[in-house]
Amino acid sequence: xxVKRLFFESVKEGIKRxxxxxxxxxxxxxxxxxxxxxxxxxxxxIAIDEEMTPxxxxxxxxxxxxxxxxxxxxxLSERMGSMESDTMKYRVDAFPPTLRALYDKMVQNGxxxxxxxxALSEVYGETGKLAEDSGKASYFLKRVLAKKIxxxxxxGSSEPILMLGPSGAGKTETTKKLAKRLLDTGVPVSIxxxxxxxxxxxxxxxxxxxxxxxxxYFTVNDEDLPFIVERExxxxxxxxxxxxxxxxxxxxxxxxxxxxxxxxxWIRSEKMKDYCGQFNGNDVTGVIFTKLDEEKSLxxxxxxxxxxxxxxxxxxTGMGIQDIVIPDQETFYSLVLEENAxxxxxxxx
Numbered sequence: 001x002x003v004k005r006l007f008f009e010s011v012k013e014g015i016k017r018x019x020x021x022x023x024x025x026x027x028x029x030x031x032x033x034x035x036x037x038x039x040x041x042x043x044x045x046i047a048i049d050e051e052m053t054p055x056x057x058x059x060x061x062x063x064x065x066x067x068x069x070x071x072x073x074x075x076l077s078e079r080m081g082s083m084e085s086d087t088m089k090y091r092v093d094a095f096p097p098t099l100r101a102l103y104d105k106m107v108q109n110g111x112x113x114x115x116x117x118x119a120l121s122e123v124y125g126e127t128g129k130l131a132e133d134s135g136k137a138s139y140f141l142k143r144v145l146a147k148k149i150x151x152x153x154x155x156g157s158s159e160p161i162l163m164l165g166p167s168g169a170g171k172t173e174t175t176k177k178l179a180k181r182l183l184d185t186g187v188p189v190s191i192x193x194x195x196x197x198x199x200x201x202x203x204x205x206x207x208x209x210x211x212x213x214x215x216x217y218f219t220v221n222d223e224d225l226p227f228i229v230e231r232e233x234x235x236x237x238x239x240x241x242x243x244x245x246x247x248x249x250x251x252x253x254x255x256x257x258x259x260x261x262x263x264x265x266w267i268r269s270e271k272m273k274d275y276c277g278q279f280n281g282n283d284v285t286g287v288i289f290t291k292l293d294e295e296k297s298l299x300x301x302x303x304x305x306x307x308x309x310x311x312x313x314x315x316x317t318g319m320g321i322q323d324i325v326i327p328d329q330e331t332f333y334s335l336v337l338e339e340n341a342x343x344x345x346x347x348x349x
Contacts, residue, residue, distance in 0.1 A: 003029070004048065009041045022048050088117060098137045099124060102337070111299030111336045115306055119144050138333070145302070145336070146329035152286050152311035153326060154178065154258075156187040160229055160236040162254060165262030166275055167242030170290035172201060174262060174316050175239040177324040179214050188234040190215040194225055194250055195241045205239070222249040229254060244278050251279070258285040260313055263304065265295045272304060286311040293318045293342040298335040317342040 008014030011031060018026050029045040092103050099120045106116040123131060123140045130136045154161065161178070163171045175191060182189040191214060195201045202218045209216035217228050229236055238257065240250045251259060261284055263272055276284075287310050289301050305312055315325045323342075325331065334341070 004046050006044050006046065007034075007041055008044060011042050011044070014042055014044045018044065018046055022046065088113060092117060092120075095120060095124060096129075096132045096137075098134045099131055101134075102137060102141060106299060106336045109297040109299035109336055109338075110303070112303040112306075115303060116336075119148070142329040142333045145332040149302070149305050149327075149332060150311040151327055152313055154182065154313060156182075156185075156235065158233070158235060160238055160254065160257040162238050162240060162250065162257040162259045163262065164240055164247050164251075164259055164279075164284075165242065165288075166244075166267075166271075169242070169262040169264050169267075170316060171242070171262050172204065172239050173319070174288055174290055174314070174324070175237050176205075176208050177316060177321055178314070179237055180212060180321050181324060182235060182237075183212065183214060190217065190232050190234040190236055192217045192219070192225070192228055192232070192236055192238045194219055194222065194238065194246070196220040196246065197241060197243065201239070222246065222253050225250060225253045244275075248279070259283065260285060261287045261310075263287065263289055264291045265289055265298060265301055266291070267304070269300075269304065269307065272308075276308070284310060286313045288312070288314045288316070290316040292316065292340065293323075293344055295340060296343060298340050299337075302332055302336050 006014065006018070008017065014031075015028070018028070025048070027047040029047055031045075032043045034041055034043055092100060095103065103113075103116050103120055106119075107113050119141065122144045123137060126144075127136055127140050131140075163175050165171050172193075179189050179191055191205055191209070193201055193205050193216070195218070205216050205218070208214070215232075215234065217232065219225060219228060225238070229238070238250070238254065240247050251257075261276070261279075263275075287305070287308055289304070289312065292298060292301070292315055295301075301315075312327060315327055315331070317323045317325055
Protein backbone atom coordinates (compact mmCIF):
# COMPACT_ATOMS: atom_id res chain seq x y z
CA UNK A 1 0.00 0.00 0.00
CA UNK A 2 1.34 3.40 -1.01
CA VAL A 3 0.54 6.78 0.47
CA LYS A 4 0.14 9.80 -1.83
CA ARG A 5 -0.22 13.46 -0.94
CA LEU A 6 -2.30 15.41 -3.47
CA PHE A 7 -3.42 19.04 -3.76
CA PHE A 8 -6.73 20.36 -5.11
CA GLU A 9 -8.63 23.64 -5.19
CA SER A 10 -11.70 22.07 -3.53
CA VAL A 11 -12.56 18.88 -1.66
CA LYS A 12 -15.31 18.05 -4.15
CA GLU A 13 -12.92 18.31 -7.10
CA GLY A 14 -10.28 16.28 -5.25
CA ILE A 15 -12.57 13.36 -4.39
CA LYS A 16 -13.89 13.27 -7.95
CA ARG A 17 -10.39 13.13 -9.45
CA UNK A 18 -9.16 10.57 -6.92
CA UNK A 19 -12.03 8.24 -7.77
CA UNK A 20 -11.35 8.71 -11.48
CA UNK A 21 -7.60 8.16 -11.34
CA UNK A 22 -7.17 5.64 -8.53
CA UNK A 23 -10.55 3.88 -8.44
CA UNK A 24 -12.99 3.27 -5.59
CA UNK A 25 -10.42 1.34 -3.51
CA UNK A 26 -8.34 4.44 -2.80
CA UNK A 27 -8.56 5.25 0.93
CA UNK A 28 -8.75 8.90 1.96
CA UNK A 29 -6.65 9.21 5.11
CA UNK A 30 -6.89 12.93 5.82
CA UNK A 31 -8.01 16.26 4.39
CA UNK A 32 -6.39 19.55 5.41
CA UNK A 33 -7.16 23.07 4.32
CA UNK A 34 -4.05 25.11 3.48
CA UNK A 35 -5.19 28.25 5.28
CA UNK A 36 -1.82 29.90 5.86
CA UNK A 37 0.10 28.35 2.96
CA UNK A 38 0.91 30.17 -0.24
CA UNK A 39 -0.63 27.20 -2.01
CA UNK A 40 -4.34 27.75 -1.30
CA UNK A 41 -6.73 24.84 -1.46
CA UNK A 42 -6.86 21.40 0.13
CA UNK A 43 -4.27 18.73 0.78
CA UNK A 44 -5.69 15.20 0.56
CA UNK A 45 -3.73 12.21 1.82
CA ILE A 46 -4.70 8.88 0.21
CA ALA A 47 -3.59 5.25 0.47
CA ILE A 48 -3.67 2.98 -2.59
CA ASP A 49 -2.93 -0.72 -2.96
CA GLU A 50 -1.14 -1.34 -6.25
CA GLU A 51 -0.13 -4.97 -5.63
CA MET A 52 -3.32 -6.84 -4.79
CA THR A 53 -6.87 -6.58 -6.13
CA PRO A 54 -9.90 -7.16 -3.85
CA UNK A 55 -10.58 -10.47 -5.65
CA UNK A 56 -7.08 -11.79 -4.75
CA UNK A 57 -7.15 -10.66 -1.13
CA UNK A 58 -7.69 -13.21 1.67
CA UNK A 59 -10.73 -12.80 3.93
CA UNK A 60 -8.60 -11.57 6.85
CA UNK A 61 -7.13 -8.79 4.73
CA UNK A 62 -10.56 -7.81 3.40
CA UNK A 63 -11.83 -7.52 6.99
CA UNK A 64 -8.77 -5.47 7.89
CA UNK A 65 -9.36 -3.18 4.91
CA UNK A 66 -13.02 -2.74 5.89
CA UNK A 67 -11.94 -1.78 9.41
CA UNK A 68 -9.39 0.68 7.98
CA UNK A 69 -12.01 2.21 5.72
CA UNK A 70 -14.50 2.50 8.61
CA UNK A 71 -11.85 4.16 10.76
CA UNK A 72 -10.93 6.50 7.92
CA UNK A 73 -14.56 7.46 7.32
CA UNK A 74 -14.98 8.26 11.00
CA UNK A 75 -11.76 10.29 11.02
CA LEU A 76 -12.79 12.10 7.84
CA SER A 77 -16.22 12.89 9.28
CA GLU A 78 -14.63 14.36 12.41
CA ARG A 79 -12.18 16.30 10.28
CA MET A 80 -14.94 17.70 8.08
CA GLY A 81 -16.86 18.72 11.19
CA SER A 82 -13.78 20.49 12.51
CA MET A 83 -13.25 22.23 9.16
CA GLU A 84 -16.88 23.33 9.10
CA SER A 85 -16.55 24.69 12.62
CA ASP A 86 -13.37 26.58 11.67
CA THR A 87 -15.07 27.99 8.57
CA MET A 88 -18.01 29.13 10.69
CA LYS A 89 -15.62 30.88 13.06
CA TYR A 90 -14.00 32.80 10.20
CA ARG A 91 -17.40 33.88 8.91
CA VAL A 92 -18.63 34.96 12.35
CA ASP A 93 -15.44 36.97 12.84
CA ALA A 94 -16.56 39.09 9.88
CA PHE A 95 -19.59 40.28 11.87
CA PRO A 96 -19.53 43.58 13.79
CA PRO A 97 -18.71 43.14 17.52
CA THR A 98 -22.40 43.50 18.47
CA LEU A 99 -23.42 40.53 16.31
CA ARG A 100 -20.42 38.47 17.44
CA ALA A 101 -21.49 39.01 21.05
CA LEU A 102 -25.06 37.96 20.21
CA TYR A 103 -23.76 34.84 18.43
CA ASP A 104 -21.65 33.82 21.44
CA LYS A 105 -24.60 34.24 23.81
CA MET A 106 -26.96 32.30 21.56
CA VAL A 107 -24.57 29.36 21.25
CA GLN A 108 -23.81 29.40 24.99
CA ASN A 109 -27.55 29.13 25.66
CA GLY A 110 -27.81 25.99 23.54
CA UNK A 111 -29.01 27.48 20.25
CA UNK A 112 -27.72 25.69 17.16
CA UNK A 113 -24.57 27.49 15.82
CA UNK A 114 -25.63 27.20 12.17
CA UNK A 115 -29.08 28.62 12.89
CA UNK A 116 -27.52 31.38 15.00
CA UNK A 117 -25.21 32.30 12.12
CA UNK A 118 -28.09 32.25 9.62
CA ALA A 119 -30.31 34.43 11.81
CA LEU A 120 -27.56 36.98 12.45
CA SER A 121 -26.60 37.01 8.77
CA GLU A 122 -30.19 38.05 8.04
CA VAL A 123 -29.91 40.76 10.68
CA TYR A 124 -26.66 41.99 9.11
CA GLY A 125 -28.20 41.86 5.64
CA GLU A 126 -31.15 44.00 6.75
CA THR A 127 -29.24 46.50 8.85
CA GLY A 128 -25.71 46.80 7.42
CA LYS A 129 -23.69 49.21 9.54
CA LEU A 130 -26.70 49.80 11.77
CA ALA A 131 -25.94 46.39 13.27
CA GLU A 132 -23.08 48.06 15.16
CA ASP A 133 -25.79 49.56 17.38
CA SER A 134 -26.67 46.89 19.95
CA GLY A 135 -30.24 48.15 20.34
CA LYS A 136 -30.94 47.96 16.62
CA ALA A 137 -29.21 44.58 16.33
CA SER A 138 -31.43 43.20 19.12
CA TYR A 139 -34.57 44.69 17.59
CA PHE A 140 -33.93 43.11 14.19
CA LEU A 141 -32.94 39.78 15.75
CA LYS A 142 -36.35 39.67 17.47
CA ARG A 143 -37.99 40.26 14.09
CA VAL A 144 -35.97 37.50 12.43
CA LEU A 145 -36.82 34.98 15.17
CA ALA A 146 -40.51 35.90 15.01
CA LYS A 147 -40.46 35.43 11.23
CA LYS A 148 -38.94 31.97 11.54
CA ILE A 149 -41.35 30.67 14.23
CA UNK A 150 -45.09 30.87 13.74
CA UNK A 151 -47.34 31.26 16.78
CA UNK A 152 -50.97 30.09 16.75
CA UNK A 153 -53.68 30.46 19.37
CA UNK A 154 -56.66 28.45 20.58
CA UNK A 155 -59.95 30.17 19.82
CA GLY A 156 -63.41 29.70 21.30
CA SER A 157 -64.74 27.60 18.41
CA SER A 158 -66.16 24.14 18.99
CA GLU A 159 -63.20 22.44 17.25
CA PRO A 160 -61.85 19.78 19.67
CA ILE A 161 -58.21 19.78 20.74
CA LEU A 162 -56.35 16.47 20.76
CA MET A 163 -53.43 16.50 23.22
CA LEU A 164 -50.69 14.15 21.96
CA GLY A 165 -47.07 13.41 22.83
CA PRO A 166 -44.77 10.89 24.51
CA SER A 167 -45.31 9.66 28.05
CA GLY A 168 -43.95 12.14 30.58
CA ALA A 169 -44.40 15.14 28.29
CA GLY A 170 -46.90 16.77 30.65
CA LYS A 171 -50.08 16.38 28.57
CA THR A 172 -52.43 16.08 31.54
CA GLU A 173 -50.94 19.09 33.33
CA THR A 174 -51.12 21.13 30.14
CA THR A 175 -54.73 19.99 29.61
CA LYS A 176 -55.64 21.39 33.02
CA LYS A 177 -53.75 24.64 32.44
CA LEU A 178 -55.38 25.19 29.05
CA ALA A 179 -58.86 24.31 30.32
CA LYS A 180 -58.54 26.79 33.20
CA ARG A 181 -57.23 29.48 30.84
CA LEU A 182 -60.19 29.02 28.49
CA LEU A 183 -62.65 29.03 31.39
CA ASP A 184 -61.15 32.26 32.74
CA THR A 185 -61.67 33.91 29.33
CA GLY A 186 -65.33 32.91 29.25
CA VAL A 187 -65.07 29.89 26.92
CA PRO A 188 -67.24 26.91 28.03
CA VAL A 189 -64.83 23.98 28.13
CA SER A 190 -64.77 20.30 29.05
CA ILE A 191 -62.06 17.61 29.37
CA UNK A 192 -62.19 14.12 27.87
CA UNK A 193 -59.51 11.64 28.96
CA UNK A 194 -58.68 8.51 26.95
CA UNK A 195 -56.50 6.29 29.14
CA UNK A 196 -56.83 2.49 29.09
CA UNK A 197 -53.71 1.90 31.20
CA UNK A 198 -53.45 4.42 34.07
CA UNK A 199 -56.54 4.68 36.23
CA UNK A 200 -54.87 7.28 38.47
CA UNK A 201 -55.34 9.86 35.70
CA UNK A 202 -59.08 9.52 36.28
CA UNK A 203 -58.66 10.48 39.95
CA UNK A 204 -56.38 13.40 39.11
CA UNK A 205 -58.75 14.91 36.55
CA UNK A 206 -61.84 14.20 38.67
CA UNK A 207 -60.34 16.21 41.53
CA UNK A 208 -59.52 19.02 39.09
CA UNK A 209 -63.11 18.93 37.76
CA UNK A 210 -64.56 19.14 41.28
CA UNK A 211 -62.30 22.06 42.14
CA UNK A 212 -62.90 24.13 38.97
CA UNK A 213 -66.37 23.01 37.85
CA UNK A 214 -65.01 22.01 34.42
CA UNK A 215 -66.93 18.91 33.20
CA UNK A 216 -64.86 15.76 32.84
CA TYR A 217 -65.36 12.52 30.89
CA PHE A 218 -63.23 9.39 30.99
CA THR A 219 -63.00 6.38 28.66
CA VAL A 220 -60.75 3.35 28.21
CA ASN A 221 -62.17 2.57 24.77
CA ASP A 222 -61.23 4.49 21.61
CA GLU A 223 -64.57 3.51 20.04
CA ASP A 224 -66.37 5.66 22.62
CA LEU A 225 -64.41 8.80 21.80
CA PRO A 226 -66.48 9.98 18.79
CA PHE A 227 -69.75 9.57 20.72
CA ILE A 228 -68.52 11.53 23.73
CA VAL A 229 -67.13 14.28 21.50
CA GLU A 230 -70.32 14.50 19.46
CA ARG A 231 -72.70 14.83 22.41
CA GLU A 232 -70.54 17.33 24.35
CA UNK A 233 -71.29 20.89 23.15
CA UNK A 234 -68.53 22.73 25.01
CA UNK A 235 -64.99 23.31 23.77
CA UNK A 236 -63.37 19.89 24.20
CA UNK A 237 -59.79 19.16 25.26
CA UNK A 238 -58.99 15.47 24.79
CA UNK A 239 -56.12 14.19 26.93
CA UNK A 240 -54.78 11.04 25.21
CA UNK A 241 -52.61 8.28 26.70
CA UNK A 242 -48.88 8.41 25.90
CA UNK A 243 -48.98 5.04 24.09
CA UNK A 244 -48.19 5.78 20.43
CA UNK A 245 -50.41 3.05 18.98
CA UNK A 246 -53.38 4.20 21.05
CA UNK A 247 -52.71 7.80 20.04
CA UNK A 248 -52.91 6.78 16.39
CA UNK A 249 -56.24 5.09 17.09
CA UNK A 250 -57.55 8.27 18.68
CA UNK A 251 -56.36 10.32 15.70
CA UNK A 252 -58.12 7.95 13.31
CA UNK A 253 -61.34 8.19 15.31
CA UNK A 254 -61.28 11.98 15.60
CA UNK A 255 -60.47 13.50 12.22
CA UNK A 256 -61.71 17.04 12.79
CA UNK A 257 -59.50 17.98 15.74
CA UNK A 258 -56.57 20.27 16.32
CA UNK A 259 -53.71 17.83 16.95
CA UNK A 260 -51.11 19.33 19.29
CA UNK A 261 -47.84 17.50 19.99
CA UNK A 262 -46.33 18.00 23.45
CA UNK A 263 -42.59 17.76 24.06
CA UNK A 264 -40.74 18.35 27.34
CA UNK A 265 -38.05 21.01 27.12
CA TRP A 266 -35.32 18.44 27.82
CA ILE A 267 -36.19 16.15 24.91
CA ARG A 268 -33.30 15.25 22.58
CA SER A 269 -33.66 16.15 18.91
CA GLU A 270 -33.24 12.49 17.83
CA LYS A 271 -36.07 11.35 20.12
CA MET A 272 -38.29 14.17 18.90
CA LYS A 273 -37.66 13.31 15.24
CA ASP A 274 -38.33 9.62 15.91
CA TYR A 275 -41.59 10.47 17.63
CA CYS A 276 -42.74 12.80 14.85
CA GLY A 277 -41.92 10.06 12.35
CA GLN A 278 -44.57 7.87 14.02
CA PHE A 279 -47.23 10.32 12.84
CA ASN A 280 -46.00 10.63 9.27
CA GLY A 281 -48.97 11.36 7.01
CA ASN A 282 -51.13 12.72 9.84
CA ASP A 283 -51.86 16.42 9.90
CA VAL A 284 -50.30 17.61 13.16
CA THR A 285 -51.57 21.14 13.80
CA GLY A 286 -48.87 22.45 16.09
CA VAL A 287 -46.66 21.92 19.14
CA ILE A 288 -46.47 22.75 22.83
CA PHE A 289 -43.19 22.68 24.76
CA THR A 290 -43.56 21.87 28.43
CA LYS A 291 -41.54 21.88 31.66
CA LEU A 292 -39.35 24.84 30.73
CA ASP A 293 -38.60 25.25 34.44
CA GLU A 294 -36.51 22.04 34.41
CA GLU A 295 -33.71 23.29 32.14
CA LYS A 296 -30.75 25.57 32.85
CA SER A 297 -30.88 27.23 29.42
CA LEU A 298 -33.50 27.11 26.67
CA UNK A 299 -31.89 28.04 23.36
CA UNK A 300 -32.31 24.44 22.20
CA UNK A 301 -36.10 24.83 22.43
CA UNK A 302 -35.94 27.45 19.68
CA UNK A 303 -33.73 25.08 17.68
CA UNK A 304 -36.44 22.41 18.06
CA UNK A 305 -39.19 24.81 16.98
CA UNK A 306 -37.31 25.75 13.83
CA UNK A 307 -36.59 22.11 13.02
CA UNK A 308 -40.24 21.08 13.45
CA UNK A 309 -41.56 23.90 11.26
CA UNK A 310 -44.91 23.71 13.05
CA UNK A 311 -46.72 26.56 14.82
CA UNK A 312 -46.18 26.75 18.57
CA UNK A 313 -49.31 27.24 20.67
CA UNK A 314 -48.06 27.35 24.24
CA UNK A 315 -45.10 26.93 26.56
CA UNK A 316 -45.57 25.64 30.08
CA THR A 317 -43.19 26.89 32.74
CA GLY A 318 -44.02 25.13 36.00
CA MET A 319 -46.52 23.10 38.03
CA GLY A 320 -48.87 25.98 38.81
CA ILE A 321 -52.21 26.16 37.01
CA GLN A 322 -51.28 29.61 35.67
CA ASP A 323 -47.84 28.53 34.40
CA ILE A 324 -48.73 28.63 30.71
CA VAL A 325 -47.38 31.16 28.22
CA ILE A 326 -48.43 32.21 24.72
CA PRO A 327 -45.00 33.06 23.26
CA ASP A 328 -44.14 36.10 21.19
CA GLN A 329 -40.95 37.60 19.74
CA GLU A 330 -39.86 38.81 23.18
CA THR A 331 -40.19 35.25 24.49
CA PHE A 332 -38.10 33.80 21.64
CA TYR A 333 -35.44 36.45 22.18
CA SER A 334 -35.28 35.63 25.90
CA LEU A 335 -35.02 31.90 25.25
CA VAL A 336 -31.98 32.23 23.00
CA LEU A 337 -30.15 35.01 24.83
CA GLU A 338 -31.07 35.14 28.51
CA GLU A 339 -30.93 32.91 31.56
CA ASN A 340 -33.97 30.75 32.26
CA ALA A 341 -36.08 32.87 34.60
CA UNK A 342 -38.51 29.94 35.12
CA UNK A 343 -35.94 27.49 36.41
CA UNK A 344 -36.72 25.86 39.79
CA UNK A 345 -33.65 27.42 41.44
CA UNK A 346 -34.66 30.87 40.23
CA UNK A 347 -38.01 30.46 41.98
CA UNK A 348 -36.41 29.18 45.16
CA UNK A 349 -38.24 25.87 44.91
